[in-house]
Amino acid sequence: xxxxxxxxxxxxxxxxxxxxxxxxxxxxxxxxxxxxxxxxxxxxxxxxxxxxxxxxxxxxxxxxxxxxxxxxxxxxxxxxxxxxxxxxxxxxxxxxxxxxxxxxxxxxxxxxxxxxxxxxxxxxxxxxxxxxxxxxxxxxxxxxxxxxxxxxxxxxxxxxxxxxxxxxxxxxxxxxxxxxxxxxxxxxxxxxxxxxxxxxxxxxxxxxxxxxxxxxxxxxxxxxxxxxxxxxxxxxxxxxxxxxxxxxxxxxxxxxxxxxxxxxxxxxxxxxxxxxxxxxxxxxxxxxxxxxxxxxxxxxxx
Amino acid sequence: xxxxxxxxxxxxxxxxxxxxxxxxxxxxxxxxxxxxxxxxxxxxxxxxxxxxxxxxxxxxxxxxxxxxxxxxxxxxxxxxxxxxxxxxxxxxxxxxxxxxxxxxxxxxxxxxxxxxxxxxxxxxxxxxxxxxxxxxxxxxxxxxxxxxxxxxxxxxxxxxxxxxxxxxxxxxxxxxxxxxxxxxxxxxxxxxxxxxxxxxxxxxxxxxxxxxxxxxxxxxxxxxxxxxxxxxxxxxxxxxxxxxxxxxxxxxxxxxxxx
Numbered sequence: 001x002x003x004x005x006x007x008x009x010x011x012x013x014x015x016x017x018x019x020x021x022x023x024x025x026x027x028x029x030x031x032x033x034x035x036x037x038x039x040x041x042x043x044x045x046x047x048x049x050x051x052x053x054x055x056x057x058x059x060x061x062x063x064x065x066x067x068x069x070x071x072x073x074x075x076x077x078x079x080x081x082x083x084x085x086x087x088x089x090x091x092x093x094x095x096x097x098x099x100x101x102x103x104x105x106x107x108x109x110x111x112x113x114x115x116x117x118x119x120x121x122x123x124x125x126x127x128x129x130x131x132x133x134x135x136x137x138x139x140x141x142x143x144x145x146x147x148x149x150x151x152x153x154x155x156x157x158x159x160x161x162x163x164x165x166x167x168x169x170x171x172x173x174x175x176x177x178x179x180x181x182x183x184x185x186x187x188x189x190x191x192x193x194x195x196x197x198x199x200x201x202x203x204x205x206x207x208x209x210x211x212x213x214x215x216x217x218x219x220x221x222x223x224x225x226x227x228x229x230x231x232x233x234x235x236x237x238x239x240x241x242x243x244x245x246x247x248x249x250x251x252x253x254x255x256x257x258x259x260x261x262x263x264x265x266x267x268x269x270x271x272x273x274x275x276x277x278x279x280x281x282x283x284x285x286x287x288x289x290x291x292x293x294x295x296x297x298x299x300x301x302x
Numbered sequence: 303x304x305x306x307x308x309x310x311x312x313x314x315x316x317x318x319x320x321x322x323x324x325x326x327x328x329x330x331x332x333x334x335x336x337x338x339x340x341x342x343x344x345x346x347x348x349x350x351x352x353x354x355x356x357x358x359x360x361x362x363x364x365x366x367x368x369x370x371x372x373x374x375x376x377x378x379x380x381x382x383x384x385x386x387x388x389x390x391x392x393x394x395x396x397x398x399x400x401x402x403x404x405x406x407x408x409x410x411x412x413x414x415x416x417x418x419x420x421x422x423x424x425x426x427x428x429x430x431x432x433x434x435x436x437x438x439x440x441x442x443x444x445x446x447x448x449x450x451x452x453x454x455x456x457x458x459x460x461x462x463x464x465x466x467x468x469x470x471x472x473x474x475x476x477x478x479x480x481x482x483x484x485x486x487x488x489x490x491x492x493x494x495x496x497x498x499x500x501x502x503x504x505x506x507x508x509x510x511x512x513x514x515x516x517x518x519x520x521x522x523x524x525x526x527x528x529x530x531x532x533x534x535x536x537x538x539x540x541x542x543x544x545x546x547x548x549x550x551x552x553x554x555x556x557x558x559x560x561x
Binding site: 050 | 305308309312315316319320400401402404405406407408409410411558
């Protein structure tokens with residue numbers, strides 16, 4: 001069941017084509033990462049979904065939207081650099097946006113306390129937002145995005161600006177949010193996407209060049225690859241495999257070498273045989289699986 | 303409607319946190335009592351600081367109470383308008399420029415409520431400041447010269463308030479249309495002062511123009527009756543206010559909010 005259906009979404013800024021026809025669906029209850037380099041169009045896409053930008057062409061349909069084109073009740077949005085009323089306190093701000101989203105005064109109060117606790121800034125709730133650090137603002141930003149229990153939570157680079165500790169905490173928070181709503185977040189940090197999300201959309205130059213789950217990517221892009229680490233220079237040991245029929249290519253750098261092979265089993269046997277026969281100073285032998293980063297490089301180069 | 307009041311409450315909170323509720327009324331009151339005081343004490347002031355040669359005789363005709371009151375209104379015409387423009391020029395563009403509008407408008411907030419609540423907040427601030435200021439002026443004129451009938455004060459107030467509300471609404475419109483607060487200030491100030499200048503010289507051609515309202519207030523105070531064109535001028539002022547507000551909402555709706 002698709003929560004959101006995006007059909008041929010196009011956005012031009014003056015003459016510049018920023019988004020060149022996106023088609024995708026977001027399923028209810030999934031976590032989807034929008035991945036792309038800087039300038040790929042991630043923010044523009046999210047802003048169109050949030051209703052802050054009008055698409056030049058194409059449609060965005062939400063399941064269960066009341067009024068055509070106004071689905072703001074169903075979404076929560078955190079911009080990349082959230083800005084608040086600096087003169088308000090965190091509690092005042094959350095109560096304010098809660099009431100604007102249609103919560104009653106009592107509900108807004110309760111929900112505010114709950115969320116301040118959840119995102120971990122309840123100690124600072126009566127402090128002016130102007131005095132908040134970047135990490136605290138990011139947390140407050142997440143709290144304001146989910147205050148009205150939206151069906152779709154959209155976060156624009158929620159962890160890029162955070163230190164490692166804050167990043168970890170926000171990722172854990174995203175894990176919790178996944179249980180309540182569909183989460184769509186953009187990032188250029190591939191590890192974060194791999195960690196939290198089931199499903200991934202690759203955006204490149206305003207087009208979706210690849211989409212699917214991590215498993216699908218592995219199947220599609222998996223190349224049998226054997227990584228070796230030696231004590232000393234790797235080149236001398238592996239270069240004789242260059243003429244081997246099972247081996248497609250060899251990469252070596254310092255004490256590391258990677259062999260891309262056709263038949264994993266056959267290659268494994270011949271490498272390990274040589275290792276034993278020639279008494280290689282081998283530290284590590286690994287049959288590696290592809291990482292999201294490699295998928296990214298591959299799909300971008302295509 | 304409920305949401306509208308939530309937005310309005312926020313405007314009030316903001317205006318008290320940044321002390322607009324202190325400095326705007328105080329400035330209007332000071333402007334109001336400036337002229338009654340200075341014209342009353344002018345002879346003494348000249349005496350004490352004038353450093354004039356002995357025997358100089360200065361004769362200053364004693365102004366009437368109505369004239370003094372009219373003089374203080376002319377302060378609002380210049381400095382009052384400047385204060386209105388400066389205190390509200392960022393009313394819409396400020397939140398858009400800082401980006402906070404992105405957080406507010408992804409919530410189901412109607413554009414109508416967003417603009418009109420801001421307008422209403424500023425309107426209440428300006429019209430109550432003007433009321434206090436004119437009241438202070440009326441009182442000091444009364445104490446130092448003679449008390450004008452209170453009905454004169456009320457008549458002057460509503461017509462003058464109508465004019466300043468029109469100026470305020472023009473500021474709101476420009477702030478919705480232009481990104482930079484400085485541009486808003488420039489456009490409104492130039493528009494208002496040019497219209498005033500033109501209105502002052504072409505009184506016949508522009509007799510229905512809202513810019514003539516301050517002039518008609520003076521006439522009402524000196525002759526004790528409204529000139530005949532006050533009603534069309536007042537009606538047009540209300541109509542323009544309404545039109546500016548509608549335009550502000552439409553422009554704001556069409557503008558893309560995220561950049």
